[in-house]
Amino acid sequence: MRRRRFVTALAATPAANALLGQQPGRTDEASKLTTISPDAAALAVPRFFSAAQLGALKNLCQILLPSMNGNPGAAEAGAAEFLDFLIGVSPLERQTLYRKGLDTLEADAKRKYSKPFAELSAAEADPLLKPHLAQWTFDPPKDPMKHFLTAIRADVRTATMNSREWASAASSGSRRRRGGGGVGLYWHPVDPTRAL
Amino acid sequence: MAKKIYDVLIVGSGHSGGMAAHTLTEKGVSCLMLNAGPVADFEKDRTTKAAHELPYRGFGKPGEHPHIFQANEFNANTWVNEKEAPYSHDKDAPYNWVRVRLLGGRSLFWARQSFRLSDYEFKAADHDGFGDNWPIGLADLDPFYSRVEAQFKVVGRKEGWKQFPDGNFVSGPAGASADSECVKRLTAAAQKMGYGVSRMRAAMGDGGLASSVNLCLPGAVETGKLDIVPNAVVREIKIDRNTGKAAGVCFVERHSRREMEAYAKVVVLAAGTLESTRLLLNSGICNSSGALGRYLFDQQYGATVVAAMPEAMNGKARPGMIGGGVFIPRFQNLDQSRKLNFLRGYAMPMGTGSSPDAKYFPAYGAELQKLLDTYAGACIQGGIYGEVLPRKENHVRIHKTGRDAWGIPTLHIEARYSENERLMAQHAADTMEEMYKSAGFELLVKSTAVNPPGYSIHELGTARMGDNPKTSVLNRWNQSHDIKNIFVVDGASFVTGGWQNPTMTILALSMRASEYLAEQLKKGEL
Ligand SMILES: Cc1cc2nc3c(=O)[nH]c(=O)nc-3n(C[C@H](O)[C@H](O)[C@H](O)COP(=O)(O)OP(=O)(O)OC[C@H]3O[C@@H](n4cnc5c(N)ncnc54)[C@H](O)[C@@H]3O)c2cc1C
Numbered sequence: 001m002r003r004r005r006f007v008t009a010l011a012a013t014p015a016a017n018a019l020l021g022q023q024p025g026r027t028d029e030a031s032k033l034t035t036i037s038p039d040a041a042a043l044a045v046p047r048f049f050s051a052a053q054l055g056a057l058k059n060l061c062q063i064l065l066p067s068m069n070g071n072p073g074a075a076e077a078g079a080a081e082f083l084d085f086l087i088g089v090s091p092l093e094r095q096t097l098y099r100k101g102l103d104t105l106e107a108d109a110k111r112k113y114s115k116p117f118a119e120l121s122a123a124e125a126d127p128l129l130k131p132h133l134a135q136w137t138f139d140p141p142k143d144p145m146k147h148f149l150t151a152i153r154a155d156v157r158t159a160t161m162n163s164r165e166w167a168s169a170a171s172s173g174s175r176r177r178r179g180g181g182g183v184g185l186y187w188h189p190v191d192p193t194r195a196l
Numbered sequence: 197m198a199k200k201i202y203d204v205l206i207v208g209s210g211h212s213g214g215m216a217a218h219t220l221t222e223k224g225v226s227c228l229m230l231n232a233g234p235v236a237d238f239e240k241d242r243t244t245k246a247a248h249e250l251p252y253r254g255f256g257k258p259g260e261h262p263h264i265f266q267a268n269e270f271n272a273n274t275w276v277n278e279k280e281a282p283y284s285h286d287k288d289a290p291y292n293w294v295r296v297r298l299l300g301g302r303s304l305f306w307a308r309q310s311f312r313l314s315d316y317e318f319k320a321a322d323h324d325g326f327g328d329n330w331p332i333g334l335a336d337l338d339p340f341y342s343r344v345e346a347q348f349k350v351v352g353r354k355e356g357w358k359q360f361p362d363g364n365f366v367s368g369p370a371g372a373s374a375d376s377e378c379v380k381r382l383t384a385a386a387q388k389m390g391y392g393v394s395r396m397r398a399a400m401g402d403g404g405l406a407s408s409v410n411l412c413l414p415g416a417v418e419t420g421k422l423d424i425v426p427n428a429v430v431r432e433i434k435i436d437r438n439t440g441k442a443a444g445v446c447f448v449e450r451h452s453r454r455e456m457e458a459y460a461k462v463v464v465l466a467a468g469t470l471e472s473t474r475l476l477l478n479s480g481i482c483n484s485s486g487a488l489g490r491y492l493f494d495q496q497y498g499a500t501v502v503a504a505m506p507e508a509m510n511g512k513a514r515p516g517m518i519g520g521g522v523f524i525p526r527f528q529n530l531d532q533s534r535k536l537n538f539l540r541g542y543a544m545p546m547g548t549g550s551s552p553d554a555k556y557f558p559a560y561g562a563e564l565q566k567l568l569d570t571y572a573g574a575c576i577q578g579g580i581y582g583e584v585l586p587r588k589e590n591h592v593r594i595h596k597t598g599r600d601a602w603g604i605p606t607l608h609i610e611a612r613y614s615e616n617e618r619l620m621a622q623h624a625a626d627t628m629e630e631m632y633k634s635a636g637f638e639l640l641v642k643s644t645a646v647n648p649p650g651y652s653i654h655e656l657g658t659a660r661m662g663d664n665p666k667t668s669v670l671n672r673w674n675q676s677h678d679i680k681n682i683f684v685v686d687g688a689s690f691v692t693g694g695w696q697n698p699t700m701t702i703l704a705l706s707m708r709a710s711e712y713l714a715e716q717l718k719k720g721e722l
Pocket of ligand 1: 207208209210211212213214230231232233266294295296297298299300301302303305306307308309310428429430431466467468469471653654686687697698699700702
């Protein structure tokens with residue numbers, strides 16, 4: 001406690017940096033060091049969906065957006081793992097929509113093919129998915145499965161096209177450019193209100 | 197410190213506050229501007245980033261901005277945080293209140309589409325019998341529109357149509373090249389149906405920024421007559437009990453929550469329509485008419501119709517075939533002998549040469565990709581800017597218990613669209629469909645849904661002007677009927693809004709009110 005007060009007092013003096021051994025200039029060099037994102041070095045650990053739900057989600061993502069025209073698909077972009085994180089931190093309504101949607105697909109797959117949705121081919125999945133496709137309107141469809149499929153079709157595209165993998169494919173000269181990998185002007189928090 | 201009394205205290209720094217400061221300081225009036233939020237530094241506060249570098253891959257933090265459809269992870273930090281500054285609405289009546297509290301307010305981010313109101317709006321009640329007229333007309337505002345258009349460098353094409361008044365344009369529409377084949381066909385189809393086709397009108401500003409912080413405030417500061425205090429969250433207007441007049445305002449310093457008071461001979465509210473009304477309601481003043489908080493309206497958006505030009509599909513577009521935008525102003529209900537099943541009217545902005553959004557196709561996988569490839573660059577997309585009727589029952593009131601982060605009572609917003617808005621949206625979608633088909637285009641999407649109130653970010657009314665103090669809050673000079681040294685210069689004063697994006701009218705009204713205020717001050721009338 002006493003030490004903290006001492007350090008605070010020191011920081012208020014003009015010579016504080018020198019006394020604390022922080023040399024001006026070194027911070028500039030540190031900010032020039034190249035760093036990489038966690039996704040470039042490590043894998044995300046899914047923790048929201050059950051194993052069966054996650055299996056269904058992975059296969060569904062891949063069916064909705066497979067790798068095409070030299071661009072990575074949902075699987076290469078880790079879309080399902082990312083959605084596990086995103087939905088896990090989303091409002092309850094969104095979580096329920098996803099969980100129920102995946103459970104329904106799982107139950108339908110078992111009823112029709114006696115195997116989990118995760119093991120279905122795209123051709124096998126089609127009859128389970130197509131009846132739930134809906135024409136676009138501003139408000140989401142009232143039917144929960146149509147709502148789920150509308151939501152996940154959009155989410156998989158964003159998760160894939162905004163991935164590191166998509167961006168590096170788009171910038172590689174040998175591959176066909178398809179936009180996405182969205183680069184934009186990011187606004188930092190501007191002098192945010194301090195919690196008192 | 198000695199008590200400092202300014203001539204005018206301005207609450208808010210957006211288009212309306214910026215214009216008030218600009219006009220008043222030019223006339224030698226000393227001003228203090230209080231703004232709830234901080235000053236943004238365009239260099240330091242923005243960085244170019246890829247979406248995958250952001251924590252939520254561009255989705256944004258889930259649930260962070262539940263009412264702001266324009267929010268994304270790149271711009272999330274620029275909008276008002278609803279946890280800090282909440283508001284409420286009934287569950288079945290969502291309202292999208294989109295606010296910015298940075299110095300400059302929403303003028304930092306607006307899309308710059310710039311129109312004048314016409315006498316079809318100013319004198320709407322004379323025309324169709326619904327609601328009330330403004331106490332002023334286009335002739336009153338015309339000289340102010342002209343000066344604002346010059347200051348904001350508005351470009352557009354003159355048409356000579358009474359319902360689409362021409363402006364003091366600095367040049368023709370930006371980037372106006374020869375009409376593409378697609379635009380020519382669309383124009384011919386529209387004309388066959390009795391619609392005229394124009395081009396978008398827009399404020400070019402400086403380098404594309406047409407904000408209060410680059411076009412209004414620098415000149416005002418240069419006069420030496422303007423002090424700006426950021427991070428000052430105004431709580432209420434302070435009334436002098438002896439005179440019954442405003443003496444200044446009470447505000448809370450945003451970071452420290454220190455309570456403070458500032459003084460002036462006149463208070464100008466420019467906090468962005470509903471925030472100005474909230475301040476008056478929280479102060480318990482300017483409501484002898486009972487109209488304060490009432491007649492809330494905006495413009496309706498939502499109806500969308502997308503088509504494709506067959507000749508441009510499958511990558512076959514050649515130069516000059518497709519591209520460019522058109523703007524079709526209101527052509528409905530101008531002639532009262534040919535009434536439609538709804539009142540008032542709408543405009544249709546249209547773009548050509550775009551690619552379709554994947555969400556438009558009920559498909560996925562390779563099938564979806566094939567559709568996207570087929571229609572890439574071949575689309576025509578149209579929408580609606582529709583008038584919303586000002587109705588007394590659509591209103592805001594102070595929530596009984598709700599408080600923001602500074603302990604200031606919050607707003608409850610109650611606004612619902614009526615059958616008139618729904619019928620108008622249907623008519624717009626049917627009209628666009630007919631136009632596209634007549635031009636030989638293939639219809640892809642037709643949606644008649646009306647987006648929630650507030651979505652257009654053009655909230656208007658709640659302290660409307662009028663000559664009758666029993667039915668209006670402000671007089672024709674944006675001045676309170678009840679307390680003569682209070683002015684409201686933002687969109688709260690609107691009586692009707694038409695289909696037109698409102699900012700040019702807000703700026704012109706603020707300039708006009710400020711000149712009147714300066715004269716009255718000089719005469720010692722305030
Ligand atoms: C993305 C976007 C696109 C738009 N496009 C168009 C367009 O194309 N054409 C058009 O006409 N309009 C458009 N608009 C709307 C336009 O921006 C507004 O009509 C206009 O900027 C309103 O100006 P204002 O000064 O009334 O309010 P604001 O810009 O909202 O400014 C209000 C200011 O008041 C301050 N304030 C609020 N409460 C308090 C308080 N209690 N104490 C102190 N200060 C306070 C805020 O900090 C803020 O700076 C758009 C808006 C957005 C966000």
